[in-house]
Amino acid sequence: MKTKKNPLLSILVGWNILLTAFLAYTYICKDKTTATERLDIVDKNDTPLLSLSNPEHFPDPIIDGKTHKRAVSPSGMVFFNEDGNEVGGMAFSKRDSASLNAFVLDYSNADAIGMLVQEDKGAGSHRAAIQINDKGEKLGEGAHRISLQNENGTAGLFIMDRKGNVVIELSVDSVGKPTLLLPR
Template sequence: MTPSNNKQVRSLTFVSTIQSVLLASVIGYSIYDFQKSSYGEIDVERINIVGENGVNRVVLATPERAPNPVIDGKEVERSIKPAGLVFYDEDGNETGGLATASMKGTKADLMIFDYKNSEAIGFNKFENDKGDFSASFVILDRLDLDKDMFEHGSAGATRIAMSTKNKDAAFSLHDTKGKERIRFAVDKNDVATIQMLDANGKVTFSIPEMPK
């Protein structure tokens, strides 16, 4: 190799080194700038917020990109595909979320928090095309851990419920089988009642007293 060629090689090597340094600087600055950037508005279909282990902790998504539930590390099919926000524990199991969906003429907005294997607390609002509406707050027992949710459903027994449905308001306490046992109510005609029920749903005590 001639001295002239050696000089050209050294020159090209120097230029290449400078270009690599500049490229690395641009990439590094871009990453730093992205981490520090703020945006007035962005359009996305799904955002995954992950922990240090790469496991989802929060997911915000459209119905088309809604994630399936993960329970005990297993992914299962979701009965509906809502738009909303899903929360996960450190192992990636779903612990609750916020959802909005439309199903056969009914619009639903839900906020649910979960036990390990079933629903725990639910805030629900429903409206349909017929003009019906309801809003409720429900507290449930945990499904027994030895029970398969595919066989017994994703919720244990309802224990406390507070709701309004088409202007009938009620607060009720339920037994361990989910059967309503005490009901406090004010109906759409502003009639107030207190009732106690047996395990078969028969009213055993009422204020005011029920007609014979």
């Protein structure tokens, strides 16, 4: 008696062989890394919550459900709230000899608090800062109000008015000379 070959059975046997080979490979090989250009974490409704990305696939900011053009394309991570709006992130970017690494938490329409590190090896300059911004009315309008920073060896606290003008500066330069400025 001749038996007929069942194509479905052949496919299942093939998938079982591939699955067994994959499982054996992952058990034998200790390297457990996965590479991707972008990883999005979403909720059950596909609303973004977190995105990890390289510069080519870094997401543009979403504010009030609208996507806006990002000024730079860093690698890093973006945080979103339950409505899918950007609320902060970490970014790492480099252009020519200059690099910028930042951790930012946002208001609903602009940066609120940021920690950043900037280096320009070509110019020989560096800066590390914590910045606090005021919330503006329009997108990206928030005024820079407080900066605690070390720039090229000068450490200082700078407090600005709502227009961004320095009102109080307390600093110590790279050779130890202190400065207290009250420009008004």
